[in-house]
Each structure stands twice: as C-alpha cells, then as structure tokens.
Amino acid sequence: MKRQLALFFAIALGASAEEPLLDAFTRSKLAEALGCVNLSVDDLGWNKRPIDDDFRLKCVNDTLDRPLELADYAARAEREFGADPRSAAAAGAAWLDVDGLGTADPEPFELDLKVEPESARALALEFAGTWRDAELYRAGATATLTPDEWAVVKKNGARLYLDESEEEWDMTETLAAAKKAELAGYFRAAIVLARGAQADRKAPADAADWKTAVLTVRETSDEGLKGLKISIGGSGNDVHEADIAIDVGGNDEYRNCRFVLDFGGDDTYRNCGEGNFACALIVDLAGNDRYLNANLAQGGAAFAASLLVDVAGDDRYEADQCSQGSGYFGVGMLFDLGGNDGYRGARFVQGFAGVRGLGVLSDVAGNDTYYAGGKYSHAPLLPENFQSLSQGFAFGLRGANTSGGVGILADHAGNDVYSAEVFGQGASYWFALGVLVDSAGHDKYDLYQYGQGAGIHLSSGVLFDRAGNDAYSCNYGVAQGCGHDWAAGLLLDLAGDDYYQGAGMTHGGANANGLGIIIDRRGDDAYSGSRPQVQGFSFQSRGSFGLGVLLDLGGKDRYSEEGRDNRTWTKSTLGVGLDCEEESR
Amino acid sequence: MKRLALVLLMALPAGAQEDFEAIWKEACLWEVGSNVERVPAARKKLIEAGGPVLDFLIPGKLDAADSIITRSLSLVILGIAEKDPALRKKAVDGLAESLESEKPVVRRNAADLLGQLGASETAPAIAKLLKDKDSRGGALMALGAFKLESSVPSIAELLDAEGSPERLRVLCVVTLGSIGGPEALSSLVAHLADKAAAVRFAAQYALEGLRAVETLRTCLSDPDKRVRLHALNALGRIGDRAVRTDLLPLAGDPDPQVRGFAIEALISMLKPSDRDWMRPALEREKDPFVKGKLEEALRRIDAPARPDGM
Numbered sequence: 001m002k003r004q005l006a007l008f009f010a011i012a013l014g015a016s017a018e019e020p021l022l023d024a025f026t027r028s029k030l031a032e033a034l035g036c037v038n039l040s041v042d043d044l045g046w047n048k049r050p051i052d053d054d055f056r057l058k059c060v061n062d063t064l065d066r067p068l069e070l071a072d073y074a075a076r077a078e079r080e081f082g083a084d085p086r087s088a089a090a091a092g093a094a095w096l097d098v099d100g101l102g103t104a105d106p107e108p109f110e111l112d113l114k115v116e117p118e119s120a121r122a123l124a125l126e127f128a129g130t131w132r133d134a135e136l137y138r139a140g141a142t143a144t145l146t147p148d149e150w151a152v153v154k155k156n157g158a159r160l161y162l163d164e165s166e167e168e169w170d171m172t173e174t175l176a177a178a179k180k181a182e183l184a185g186y187f188r189a190a191i192v193l194a195r196g197a198q199a200d201r202k203a204p205a206d207a208a209d210w211k212t213a214v215l216t217v218r219e220t221s222d223e224g225l226k227g228l229k230i231s232i233g234g235s236g237n238d239v240h241e242a243d244i245a246i247d248v249g250g251n252d253e254y255r256n257c258r259f260v261l262d263f264g265g266d267d268t269y270r271n272c273g274e275g276n277f278a279c280a281l282i283v284d285l286a287g288n289d290r291y292l293n294a295n296l297a298q299g300g301a302a303f304a305a306s307l308l309v310d311v312a313g314d315d316r317y318e319a320d321q322c323s324q325g326s327g328y329f330g331v332g333m334l335f336d337l338g339g340n341d342g343y344r345g346a347r348f349v350q351g352f353a354g355v356r357g358l359g360v361l362s363d364v365a366g367n368d369t370y371y372a373g374g375k376y377s378h379a380p381l382l383p384e385n386f387q388s389l390s391q392g393f394a395f396g397l398r399g400a401n402t403s404g405g406v407g408i409l410a411d412h413a414g415n416d417v418y419s420a421e422v423f424g425q426g427a428s429y430w431f432a433l434g435v436l437v438d439s440a441g442h443d444k445y446d447l448y449q450y451g452q453g454a455g456i457h458l459s460s461g462v463l464f465d466r467a468g469n470d471a472y473s474c475n476y477g478v479a480q481g482c483g484h485d486w487a488a489g490l491l492l493d494l495a496g497d498d499y500y501q502g503a504g505m506t507h508g509g510a511n512a513n514g515l516g517i518i519i520d521r522r523g524d525d526a527y528s529g530s531r532p533q534v535q536g537f538s539f540q541s542r543g544s545f546g547l548g549v550l551l552d553l554g555g556k557d558r559y560s561e562e563g564r565d566n567r568t569w570t571k572s573t574l575g576v577g578l579d580c581e582e583e584s585r
Numbered sequence: 586m587k588r589l590a591l592v593l594l595m596a597l598p599a600g601a602q603e604d605f606e607a608i609w610k611e612a613c614l615w616e617v618g619s620n621v622e623r624v625p626a627a628r629k630k631l632i633e634a635g636g637p638v639l640d641f642l643i644p645g646k647l648d649a650a651d652s653i654i655t656r657s658l659s660l661v662i663l664g665i666a667e668k669d670p671a672l673r674k675k676a677v678d679g680l681a682e683s684l685e686s687e688k689p690v691v692r693r694n695a696a697d698l699l700g701q702l703g704a705s706e707t708a709p710a711i712a713k714l715l716k717d718k719d720s721r722g723g724a725l726m727a728l729g730a731f732k733l734e735s736s737v738p739s740i741a742e743l744l745d746a747e748g749s750p751e752r753l754r755v756l757c758v759v760t761l762g763s764i765g766g767p768e769a770l771s772s773l774v775a776h777l778a779d780k781a782a783a784v785r786f787a788a789q790y791a792l793e794g795l796r797a798v799e800t801l802r803t804c805l806s807d808p809d810k811r812v813r814l815h816a817l818n819a820l821g822r823i824g825d826r827a828v829r830t831d832l833l834p835l836a837g838d839p840d841p842q843v844r845g846f847a848i849e850a851l852i853s854m855l856k857p858s859d860r861d862w863m864r865p866a867l868e869r870e871k872d873p874f875v876k877g878k879l880e881e882a883l884r885r886i887d888a889p890a891r892p893d894g895m
Contacts, residue, residue, distance in 0.1 A: 035842055036874045038814040043782035047751040380618035399651075513783075543759035544787040562881070568874035569881070570849065574786070580873065 021071040021464065021492060025582055026519060029551055030068075033578040036570055039547070044068065044515060046544075048486040049431070049458060054179055055355055055396075055403040058097050059433050063460035067488035067515050074464035074492065078437045081362045081410045085194035085309055085335050092331060092358045093187040095406045101184055101191070106136045109222040113230070115215055119204035120232050120246065127244050127259055127281075128217065130196035132225055134189040134279035138304050141185025149177035157329065158276050158302045160397065161322055161354050162295055164376075171400045175355070181303065181329050183356060189305035190331040193281045196259075197309040199337060201285060203263040207248040210234040214242060231257070237265070251287070260284070266313070273297050275306025275332060288313040288339070293323055299334030299361070300326040300349075312338040314366070319345045320375070325361030328354030328405060333362070340366040340414070346375035347387050351409030353394040353432065360408045367414040367441070373421035382476075385448050388420035389429075392437075396430030398457065404432025415441040415468070420451065426463030427451035427489065434461040442468040442496070449476035455487030455514065462490045469496040469523070477503035477531070483514025483546065490517050497523045497555070504531040508550035508577065510538035517549040524555040527563065535561045536569065536577035550577040605631070605641045613657045628657060632664035636672055639665055643679035647691040647698075655694060659701055666702055677704045684710050689719030696720060700727025708733055715739055725756050729763030737761065737768045744772065754779075755787045762791025770800050777804065777812045789815040798825045805831055814846050821850025829854050836862075841872035848878040855886050 022030075031041050048064040063070050080091035093101055111128055115121045142150060156174040163169065204210070210232065217228040231240040233247030240252060244259040251265040257272045258279075264286040273280040276296040289310060291298050299308040300323035315336060317324055324343055325334040341363060343350050349372050353359040372390030377383055389395055396404030407428070416438060418425055425447055426436030436453075443465060450456050452472055453463035463480075470493060478484050481491035482505050498520060500507055507527050510516040516538070527535055527550070538546035550563070557579060562569050568578045611627035614620045631638045642662060649655055662680075666673035676698075683695035684707070696711045700723075708731050714724035721743070728736045743749060744757035758776060761769040773795075776788040792801055801823075804816035817835065820828050832854075835847035851859070860883065867879040 036845060038785075038811055038818065038842075038846075039782055046781065046783040050750070050752045380615060380620040383619050540790055542755070543762070543790060544755050544783045545790075562877075564877075566873055567877045567880075569877045570874075578873075 021075050021494070022068060022519070026521065026551070026553060029553055029578055029580060030519075030549070033549060033551060033568060033576045036568055036578075037547070037574050037576045041068070044547075046513070048488065048513065048515075050486070051401065053401050053403055053431070056431055057095070057403065057406065057433070059095055059406060060403060060431050060460060063433060064458070064486075064488055067460070067490065067517070070460060070462040070488065070490040071464070071492055073433065074435055074437055074462045077408045077410055077435045078412075078439055078464070078466070081360050081408055082412060083199070083335065083337055083362070083364045085197050085199075085307055085333060086191060088333060088335075088360065088362065089187060089190035089194045089331065092190070092333070092360065093184070096183055096187075096356065096358055098183045098187055101187055106133050109225070110220060111217065111222070111225060112219040113215060113217070115213060115232055116211075117206045117209045119206050120210050123204070123246050123261065124230050124232065124244070127196065127246060127261060128225055128228060128230065130192055130281065131228070131244060131259055131279070132222055134192045134281070134305060135224060137185045137189035137192060138279050141182045141189075142180070142303065144182070145177060145180050149180065152177045153181075153303065154277065158296065161302070161328055161348055161395075168399065171397060171402070175397075175400055175402055178303075178329055178356070181356070186301070186305045186330045189279050190307060190333065193279060193305055193307040196281055197283045197307060199283070199285070199309055199311045199335075201263070201283075203248055207235060207263070210248045212236070212238050262287075268292070271297070273299075273306065273308055275299075275301035275304040275330070277303045279304050280306040282308045284310045284313075286312045289315045291315070291317045291319075293319040295319070295321045296323060296326070298323045298325075299332045300324065300359075301330035301332035301357075302327070303329045305331045306333070308334045310336045314339040315341045317341065317343045317345075319349060321346055322348045322352065324349045324351075325409070326352040326359040326407075327357035329356045331358045333360040335362050335364070336366075337364045338366060340368060342369045344371045345390060346373065347389050348395070349390045351392045351407045351436070352390055353405030353407040355397060355402050355404055357405035358408075359394075359405070360410070363411045365413045367416060368411060369417045369419075370409070371419045372424060373419075378422045382422060382449070386421045388422055388424040391418055391420050391424045392426045392461075392463070393424050393434040393451070394428040394432030394459075396432045396459070398430040404428060404430055404459070406433045406435070408435045408437070410437045410439075412439045413441060415443060417444045417446075419446045421448040423450045423456070425451040425453075426491070427454040427456060427461035428459040429456045430459055432459050436463045437466075438464070439466045440468060443470045445470070445472045447474045447479060449474065450478045450484070452479040453491030453518070454479055454482040454484065454489035454516070457485045458487055460488045462492065465493045467495045469498060471499045471501075473501045474506060475503060477509070477533075478505045480506045481508045481518030481550070482506060482516035482548075483510045485512040485514055487514045489515070490519070492519050492521075494521045495523055498525045499528075500525065501528045502534055503529065504533040505537065505548075507535045508537070508575070509534060509548040510546035512541045512546060513544060514538070514546045516547070517551070519551045520553070522554040524557060525552060526558040528560045532561060533572070535559055535563050536575035537572045538574050540573040545574045548572070548575040552577075552579045554582055605634070605638060609641070609646065612661065613654045615653055628660050628664070631661045632668070635665055635668060636675060639672065639676050639679060643676065644683040644686060644691055644695070647683055647686070647694045648688050649694065650690055655697070658694065659698060662698055663701055673702065677702055677707065680704070681707050681710060684714065689717070692717065693720035693723030696723035697726045700730035703730065705731040705733065708736070712736055712739060715743055721753070722756055725760045729760035732764050734764055734766040734768065737764055737766060737772070740764075741768070741772045744776070751781050751783055754781065754784050758784055758787040758791055762794050765795050770795065770797055773797075774800055774804060777815045778809045785811065785815060789819050793819045793822050796823055796825070798823060798828060802828055802831055805835065810840070810843070813843060817843070817846040817850045821846075821853050824853035826854040836866070841875050845872070845874045845878045848875065848882055852878070852882050852885055855882060857886055860886055
C-alpha cells in the first residue's frame with residue numbers, strides 16, 4: 001500500500017512536471033493585463049535588491065529579478081519534496097547553491113555488539129553506522145573553523161533564532177565564523193540519514209525473539225562511537241532512554257533519544273531527535289504517534305542535519321521553535337507519509353528556514369491540521385497577536401544584513417487546515433524564500449497578517465494550491481499575492497471554487513515598490529476585501545512604483561471591489577485586475 | 586575627525602552622555618503599537634535638551650543606515666534647529682564638517698540632513714559627493730531639497746552614466762523632479778522612454794509633481810507608445826481640464842490601450858455631456874479594458890466619487 005502510494009505520487013508529480021504551472025494562456029493574459037498599466041512581463045524584473053551580502057541564495061535573487069519563477073520554484077518544491085527523503089536531501093542541496101556532494105562514504109569501521117537475535121544486532125550496527133557517518137559529515141562541515149571561531153559558533157549559533165530575551169545582541173562575530181561552515185557536509189549527513197530511514201522496511205522475521213536490552217558500545221575502532229548507548233526493544237510496551245533506540249513493536253515511550261527506529265505501535269517521543277549541533281533521525285513505521293519537543297526537533301536542525309520520517313498513522317507533533325522541518329546552517333526535514341496528522345508549534349516551525357538553512361515538511365497523505373502561534377507576542381507592532389513565522393516561511397536577519405534560507409511546506413493530499421498568526425504560509429522576510437505547496441483537497445488557510453504568497457522586505461514567497469475548493473482568510477492584510485517593500489509574492493490556485501477574504505494589500509497587492517500577484521486559473525471564485533486596497537492594488541513609493549496584479553482566468557466570480565467577469569480594471573497608482581474565460585480566446 | 590568626535594563627547598557632562606544614550610535608544614524604537622507614545626516623548630526630551638544633544642548626535646550617531654534611526658536623527662536635529670538660529674548654525678557646522686568623514690554613511694546622512702535643514706550654503710560641498718558612490722544618495726536628497734537648477738547638469742550626467750544602478754537613477758529622476766526647470770524637464774521627458782520601468786515611472790511621477798502639463802501634452806504624439814501612455818496617465822492624474830480637447834480624440838484611437846488610457850485620464854475631468862458619446866462607445870466596444878474604463882467613467886458621471894478616493 002505504501003509503495004503504491006509512493007508510486008502514485010511519483011507518477012502524479014512527474015506528470016505535473018511536464019507542464020509549467022503558468023501555462024501559455026496564463027502568460028498571455030498576464031502580458032495583456034500588464035499592458036493596461038504600461039508594463040511588460042520583462043518589466044517585472046525591476047531592481048528589488050539594492051544591497052547584497054555573503055549569504056544570498058540564487059533562488060532568492062532569481063525570484064526577485066524574475067518573479068514569475070516563483071511558480072517554477074513551487075513546482076520544483078512539489079516535485080522534489082514528496083515521499084522520498086533521500087532524493088529530497090539530494091535535491092535540497094541545489095536550493096542552497098550546494099553542488100559537488102560527491103559519493104564517497106567515510107572509511108569503514110569495526111564495531112562489536114553483543115546482542116541477539118541477529119536481526120537486532122544487524123539493525124543496531126546499521127544505525128550505529130548511520131550515526132557515525134552522519135556525525136562525521138556534520139563535524140566536517142565546520143572543520144575549517146579555528147578553535148576560537150568554533151567556540152563562538154558553539155556558544156551563539158543556536159541563539160541566532162532561539163534567543164527569547166528580545167534583547168538585541170551583536171551577531172556579527174557569530175555570523176562571520178558561521179559563514180565558514182560548509183553546507184555540503186550537512187547535506188551529505190542528510191543523505192546518510194535518509195538512507196538509514198528506508199520507509200519501506202519490514203519488521204524482522206524473528207521479531208518475536210527480540211528482548212528488551214540496553215548496551216553500551218565499548219569495542220570499536222571508531223572513537224566517536226565509544227560510550228554510545230543503544231536500547232533494543234521487543235514487542236511489548238517499552239521505555240527507551242538511549243542515544244539510539246530500535247524497537248520492533250508495542251506502544252513505546254522514547255525519552256531523549258537521538259536516533260530511533262520503531263516498527264509499530266502508538267508511541268510517544270519526548271525530547272527525541274534534537275538536531276542542535278547534532279544529527280538526529282527518527283523513523284516510525286506505523287501507529288498513531290505523539291512527538292513532544294521544545295526546540296530544534298522533529299526534523300529541526302541548527303549546524304546539523306535532522307530527519308524525521310513517520311510512515312503511517314494519525315500523528316501529533318508538538319514543539320516550540322525551530323522544529324517540524326526547520327533548518328538554519330543546516331538541513332531539517334520531516335516526512336509524514338500517511339494518516340491525518342496534527343502539527344502544532346509556536347514559531348519558526350512547519351517548513352521554516354533561517355540563514356543558510358533548508359527546512360522542509362512534506363506530508364504525503366491525509367487530512368492534516370497545521371497551527372503555529374500562540375506564544376511569542378508581536379510587540380510592539382501587534383502586541384495582542386503572536387508571531388508564527390511558519391508554514392513555508394524563511395527569515396533572514398535584517399539587523400545583521402544577512403540573507404535567509406528556504407522554507408518549504410509541501411502537503412500532497414487531503415483536506416488540510418493551515419492556521420497561523422503573524423507571518424506565514426508561503427512567505428519570507430529579508431532576502432529569503434518561503435514556499436507552501438498543497439497539491440490536492442479542499443483546504444483552509446487562515447492567517448492574521450503577512451503571508452499566503454507574500455514577500456516581506458526584499459524577499460520572496462509563494463503559495464501554490466493545485467486543486468480543490470479552498471478558502472483563504474487574512475484579517476489584517478499584506479497577503480494573498482503581496483509584495484511588501486521591494487519584495488515579490490505570488491498566490492497561484494489552479495482549480496476549484498475558491499474564496500479569498502482579506503484586508504489591505506491583498507489579492508494582488510503591493511507597497512513600497514513590491515510586486516504582488518494572485519492568479520486563480522479555474523473555478524467560480526469570490527474575492528472579499530474589508531478595505532478597498534485589494535484586488536490589484538499598489539501605490540507610489542520612493543519616487544517610483546509597486547505593482548499589484550489579480551488574474552482570474554475562468555469561472556463565474558464575485559468581487560467586493562470593481563472587478564467583474566470578463567473585465568479588465570486598473571486602480572490605485574499601479575494595480576490591475578483581469579477576469580476572463582479561457583474559451584474567449 | 587575621530588579626534589574631533591572624541592573631543593565633542595568629552596565636552597559633555599559625564600552623566601549627560603549616559604542619559605542621552607538611554608533616551609536616544611527609546612527615540613530610535615519603531616513608532617508603532619505600544620511604542621506610539623513612548624518614541625515621540627523621547628524625541629521631545631532630546632529636542633528640549635538642545636545644544637548638548639547636537640554634540641551627542643553629530644557626528645557620533647550619524648553612522649546609521651537603519652531608516653528608523655535616520656528618521657529619528659532628522660526629527661531631533663531639525664526640532665532643535667528650529668528652536669534657535671544659533672542652534673541651527675551649530676547643527677549645520679557640525680554636519681558640514683561631517684561631509685568629510687571617512688565613514689560613507691556619515692557623509693551620506695550629513696548631506697541628507699543639511700538638505701532637510703535647507704543649508705544651501707553647503708551645496709558646493711555636497712555637490713562634490715555626487716562623485717562619491719557611497720554617499721551620493723544623500724547628496725541627491727540634499728540637492729533636491731535646495732532646488733538649485735545649477736546642479737541639474739551633474740545630476741542628469743549621473744542619471745545617464747553607464748553603469749549607474751537602477752535605484753540611483755530613480756533617485757536622480759526624483760531629484761530632478763524636486764528641482765524642476767527647463768533642463769530638468771527635458772531630461773525627465775527623455776526618460777519616459779527609459780528601458781528601466783522604475784525609471785520611466787519615476788520620470789512620469791516627477792513630471793506630475795511638476796504639473797508639467799504643456800510638456801506632457803507634447804508627448805501625446807510621441808512615436809513611442811509607452812511615452813504616450815505615460816503622458817496620458819500623468820495628465821489624468823494632474824487633472825487639468827485644459828487638456829480635455831487633446832484627450833478626447835485619443836478616446837477613439839484604434840489602439841485599445843491608448844483608448845483605455847485616454848478614457849481613464851478623462852475620468853478626472855468629466856462633463857455630464859460625456860455620457861452622450863460614452864454610452865454608444867460602450868455598446869460598440871469589444872475590448873474588456875476599454876469597456877471597464879467606459880463603465881467606470883459613466884459611473885463617475887452618475888454618482889459622486891467614493892469618499893476613500895479609490
């Protein structure tokens with residue numbers, strides 16, 4: 001069943017790769033709309049990046065210079081971050097401009113483990129090997145740092161996104177040292193972890209012979225493995241507290257484990273798989289599981305690689321920050337391949353990336369619920385609301401003039417609910433790229449402000465929904481295809497009867513020289529704005545223009561402003577809307 | 586220069602330096618939400634303290650790129666200068682000296698602030714910064730504020746220089762729009778056909794700001810359609826009814842873009858009698874953009890404009 005599912009998605013995603021998301025008709029109508037404001041498609045490349053820095057990614061510059069490529073990046077995210085962590089880890093490297101990963105594995109090592117039966121011994125050896133190889137690559141990534149630089153990075157590296165004091169601190173020294181970290185090492189580690197994940201594993205034939213045991217590694221040729229604690233679990237309900245835990249069945253509880261392989265049962269993971277300057281791997285093959293963490297877990301990594309693969313079951317993920325597919329100076333990925341899942345976190349979660357990071361959450365099947373917020377106030381701007389910075393979100397460090405990474409949330413099926421407060425859902429802040437892709441189902445997107453296909457301050461974001469009757473809601477605007485301050489945002493919905501509700505700078509809105517585009521390709525849709533600055537809106541700033549574009553290319557639609565079926569309208573300083581039917585070509 | 590800054594700081598009473606530092610920190614917070622009252626109060630305190638605050642800020646706090654800080658610098662320094670001509674002179678002298686700072690951001694902010702103070706006597710020194718790639722943005726802002734037509738040729742030269750970045754070129758256009766005059770107008774019209782859209786639109790907005798109706802009227806027959814459309818758009822936004830007779834024929838232009846832009850421009854200068862030609866035109870019209878503009882115009886004739894101006 002799982003293999004069939006994976007095959008189905010491979011085929012579906014492969015097929016979708018054949019046709020660009022912005023087809024010829026869409027492009028011709030965009031050109032027509034732009035003509036109504038005296039612009040061409042080439043003009044969309046006005047300069048949105050007046051400054052540069054050493055951390056800038058090509059995909060960020062690409063999407064600021066050629067904003068329509070946001071659709072191509074969304075298609076790539078859908079295609080490359082599916083059900084296969086290994087191909088995802090390899091593909092992810094290109095997003096962060098890393099090439100030349102190489103194929104050479106570390107030197108073999110000797111390890112003697114006294115555990116029975118043989119299948120338990122083999123798996124323990126395999127996981128110890130995965131641990132050792134991933135850690136070697138992780139350590140290699142920062143091998144060129146001097147001891148002083150390493151000390152600074154070790155002291156302050158995680159704090160780049162986890163400092164809750166709200167006190168400003170000078171990140172210069174930390175970033176200067178961290179810049180020397182070679183991302184290729186983290187991606188090599190991620191590939192090693194993905195190789196170890198093997199979602200199609202079968203429970204060992206002799207599982208009934210497994211006995212619960214804990215052993216400590218002593219006889220090994222690899223110093224890094226000495227003292228490693230490995231816990232083996234049988235078919236009963238076990239409690240594991242070890243570096244590595246492998247369990248063939250039962251409803252188990254894991255505490256503070258870094259690497260876990262669990263073959264079945266409804267399990268609880270407490271503080272496991274934390275990727276804070278350490279590689280982490282959790283593979284759970286069946287059961288309704290609960291994952292409970294604070295920070296940098298559930299596929300959350302800083303200066304490391306971290307992977308969580310949950311193959312089946314209705315699972316609950318709870319974390320505070322930088323988790324559930326989150327990375328900075330590293331790679332964090334979470335793959336959930338089946339079941340109706342719930343994700344809950346406070347901030348920087350569910351496909352989040354900071355500087356030099358890739359954060360990916362790929363949920364392949366089921367009706368899922370995502371919530372981010374409720375803890376960190378957005379004072380002073382919105383003291384009664386909470387920050388989310390999640391759900392396909394990436395975040396550069398503006399105060400340190402340091403570009404961000406790539407945050408991707410890809411949900412491939414089911415009727416899903418996305419809920420966030422301030423900043424989220426296919427958006428980014430300060431020279432970064434945020435992508436939210438939903439491939440199927442009737443979905444609900446709820447946000448307070450800043451997101452749903454938005455670039456915020458010299459940054460890019462895209463929300464792509466392939467199918468279904470969807471509802472998008474945003475209380476306070478700057479959303480649903482919005483570029484805020486030399487930024488680019490795209491919301492692309494290809495099919496279904498959709499409802500868009502927003503406030504200002506929404507439904508193709510821009511300010512301060514940004515570009516915001518919303519494209520709804522098919523279906524009977526409704527657009528409602530609580531303020532008039534919606535549905536193709538922007539204003540003059542810094543002596544020149546920004547641009548808001550709304551394209552609705554099919555169906556009977558309703559607009560709260562001047563839009564109508566089969567009409568083109570312009571408004572504000574430079575905003576345009578175009579509604580048409582494809583048959584009218 | 587560093588020595589000068591040190592001497593100025595040392596001239597402050599020991600406690601004052603620390604007090605100002607704390608107040609300045611508050612004055613530079615983001616003036617939103619829960620800071621809405623706090624930030625202006627801090628700025629007010631600094632303005633009331635007068636001269637010693639100038640010594641604290643110039644040049645010590647000029648090395649700031651963050652627009653929240655530069656805005657605070659502007660509000661406080663201008664606030665102090667307004668109180669007393671002697672304090673204004675003190676600010677101008679300090680800023681003029683800072684034009685030679687080794688720090689580009691200090692030079693840029695000093696020029697910008699001198700412009701805001703209207704210290705046109707420093708224009709020659711500021712004009713020299715146009716050749717300084719790190720601080721010419723501040724120089725342009727200042728020269729725009731001084732409105733010195735004599736600086737137009739050097740600004741136009743910078744605008745047309747090979748390799749000038751797009752953002753700088755936009756700023757040149759904005760500055761020309763602030764200064765005005767025949768030479769500036771000529772340069773602005775030429776850039777309605779610029780290859781960079783940001784520059785083209787900046788030129789249009791600058792011409793609007795100058796209410797250059799006659800100049801724009803001549804552009805209505807320009808061979809470049811983009812220039813004609815910019816002129817139509819600008820004339821509509823200026824709303825001078827004197828050009829109605831120039832626009833009306835273009836409402837029947839064979840090119841639907843030109844028709845649409847002409848009708849949109851006419852919306853700001855409609856007469857009830859326009860119904861008589863617009864209704865038949867709407868029945869004949871096939872282009873969705875032009876139809877929308879005709880409908881918008883007819884709605885506007887029949888009903889007052891929305892209070893929100895949309």
